[in-house]
Amino acid sequence: MKTIAIAGNPNSGKSCIFNNLTGSRQRVGNYAGVTVEFTEGTCQINDEKVKIIDLPGTYSLTAYSQEEVVSRDFIVKEKPDALMIVVDASNLERNLYFTIQLIELGVPVVIALNMVDVAEKKGFTIDTVLLSKLLGVEVVPTVAFKKEGMEELKRACLKVTKSRITPKDLTYSHELEGSLEPIIEELEKHPEFTKEYPTDWVAVKLFEEDKEVLEKLAAYENKAAIETSIELGKKFLKKHSDESPKTAVAEARYAIANGINKEVTKRNELGQRILTGKIDSFVCHRFLGWAILVGVIYALFWLSFQISGEWNWIPPIIGDEWVSPMGFVELIFENIATWASEASWMGDTMKSLFVDGIIGGVGGVLGFAPLIFFIFLFISALEDSGYIARIAFILDRVLRVFGLQGKSILALIVSGGVAGGCAVPGIMATRTLREEKDRLVTIMVAPMMNCGAKMPVYAMLIAAFFAKHEAGMMVLLMVLSWGFALISALILRKFVIKGEQTPFVMELPIYHVPTIRGVLHHTWGRTWSYIKKAGTLLLAISIVMWALMTYPKTEVDPTLDENAASQVELRNTVAGKIGTTIEPVTQIAGFDWRDNIALIGGLAAKEVVVGTLGVAYSMGDVDPEESETLATRVQEEWSKPDADGKNRGPLKAFAMIIFVMLYAPCVATLAVIKKETGSWKWTLFSTGYSTALGFVVAVLIYQIGAFLI
C-alpha cells in the first residue's frame, strides 16, 4: 500500500484535511521508541487504497523538540510515497519557511494551499501555477473547512506517487551557499555517514549546529575531516556576514520564502482587517477580556449541566415522560435492573452480582456519559475556534508567578482546567514544553485538575448536597483546583524543582467557526474512550469490588432488620475490613469505612468512586425498583445528625470532593507519569504528596467546618 505523510504548521488546517481524507478510518499509534503520538488512516483514491500518516504539527525541523525530530526521521527513514504539506495561504511566508525545510529532505511533495478563502478576505490572491513552478511541486488550492479541493488533492497525490518527481533544488543566499560548499564536498566522500539522509540536508544541519546530527558526527570514526570542513564553512560565513551560522541559515530560508511570497501574492488594496482582529480587541481587552473569560467558562458549565441533566428534551421512548439525556440513561439501567430482578432463572448471587455489582458500578458511571459528552463538545468547540490560545495569552502573566508558563496552561486545560479533560493526554501535552523543569512541575500538578473522571463524583455529590448551586459549585471547584495546582507548582518550583524560567512564544491563530463535523469527531472520540473504559476496566473493577464487598459471607443475627443486617455483612467482607482498619485515621476527615472502600477503588480510576459508593450504599436493597438513585441515598445517609446533633453531611461531601480532586492520580495517569518522567521517584512523589495534601485539606474542611456550624 502506498503511504502519504501529511505535514504542516499548527493551525494550518492539517488535521481537518486529514479527517476529510480518511473519514472515520483512523487509528492512533506511537512512534517506535518515543512518546510522540501519530494518527494513521486510509483513503480511497480511484481504485487504490492509500495509507495516510498525520505527522505532528510543528513550525520547524530542528532537534529542539521531539516532535520535530520524529517528523524529519519519519520522512527520511520511512520514505513516504508522497509528502503532503498543508500550507496556510493566509500566512504564506512563515508556512513556506517550513515548506522549504521539508523540501530539503528530498521527497516528492504536494502542497495543499489551504484557507485560500481567508487569504482572499485578507486581500491576497495567490498565483498557484507560479508557486508550483517556483518550487517544482504540485500545488492544490483548498478550503478544508468546506471540503473544497479534496478530490483535486487526492488526484495530485496519486500523480506524484506515480512520477516520484522530487522538488527543485533550492538556492540559498551567496553567503550560505559558499559556507556549505566545503562541507558538502567533504560529505560526498563519506556516504557511510550521511546514509539515507540527503547530503545537502546533512551539510545544512551540521552547519547550523543541530544537536542530533552533531551527536551522530561525534560517534563517526572519520569525523576529523568533516569537522575541518565545517570550520572552513564557518570561516567563510564570518568573512561575509556577522551572523551566527544558525541565524544565517534561518535568514536564508526566510529570504527564499519572502521572495516566493512576493512573487506569487497579489495584494488587493481593499483587503479588509479580518474579523479576528476585531474579535481580539474585545477578547483580549484589559477589562472586557476577563469578563469574557469568566463568562465563557461559566456558560460552558451551565449549558453542559442544563442540556445533559436539567432540560427534559428526550421524547418518551422508554416510559411515558420526557426526560433529560442523563435521565434517559438512568431509565435504561433501571429497566435492566427490574428485568434482572424478575428473571427467575438467575440465582440470588447472580442477581446480586448483576444488579448491585454491574449495574450499580457501570450504570452509575455511564449515567454521566451525557454530561461528559456535552462538556467535551463545548471544549472541542473552544479548541477549534482558537479561543484556548487567547486564554493562554491572558493568563500567562498569572501562571508565571507560579513558576509555570503559557504552554503549561494547555496541559492543565487538557488535564481538566476547564473541567472534563483527562490528565493522561494532559501530561502527554507537556511534551511541547522544552524546558525540562517547567515540564516536570506541570506533570506533577496536572493530575490535580478536574478531569472528566472526577466529574461524576462531583456531579453526584453536588446533586446530593448542593443541587441549588450546581453551576456555582462547578466554578468554585474549578477555581479551587487551579488554586491547589498553582500553589503546589509554586512550592515545587521553590523547594523541589528549582531553576530558570522558559520562554513563551505562541501563535494566536485566526478564529474559526468550528465545524459541527470536526467538533463531533473530537467529542465522540473522547466520549467513546470514556464509555470503553466503563465497559472494560470499570466492568472488571466493579466485579472485583463487588466480590470484595460480598465475601466472606457472615451469619447475621436474624433479629436485626434488613438494612442493619446488610451493614454487618458488608463490614465483615474483605473491603469492609480494610476500610474499617484505616477508619480511625480517615474519620478525622469524616470518611467512614464505606467511603474508604470507594476511595481505594478510585485509585484505579476516579469515576470508580461513584460506582463503588453505589455498590456500598445499595448493598441492602433487594428490590431495585425501590432503590433510590445514589445521590438521594448518599444525601440521606450522610445527613443523619451526629451525636452532637449536627448535620455534617454537606461538610463531608465537600471534604470528599476536595479529597477526590487532590489525592493520588489514577493508575493510568501514574503509568503516564512514569513513562514521561522516566523515573519511579517522581511517580511515587506524585502519589505521596498529592494524597497527603488532599487529606490535610479534607481534614481542615471537615474539622473547621464542624466547629463553625
Add this chain to the structure above:
Amino acid sequence: MTLDKVTQGQTATIVRINGDGAIHQRLLDMGITKGTEVYIERYAPLKDPIHITVKGYSLALRIAEAKMIEVTA
C-alpha cells in the same frame, strides 16, 4: 532599542536577536528575522505578554523575549 519599549499601535523593524539556544531558534522559526517589520497589536491585560503582528500573522511573546529583540522605530 528593544521590542518591549515599542508602544501599542507602533511599528518597528528588527535589527538583531540577542541570546542563544532554543529560544533564539524559536524566534527565528517564527519569522523574527533581520529587517522584518513588527506591529505591536496590544499588550495582554496584565501588560505581559505582547501580541504582535509579524509576516502577516499574530504572535504572542513575553516581555522577557521582547527584550532580546533589538529594533528601530
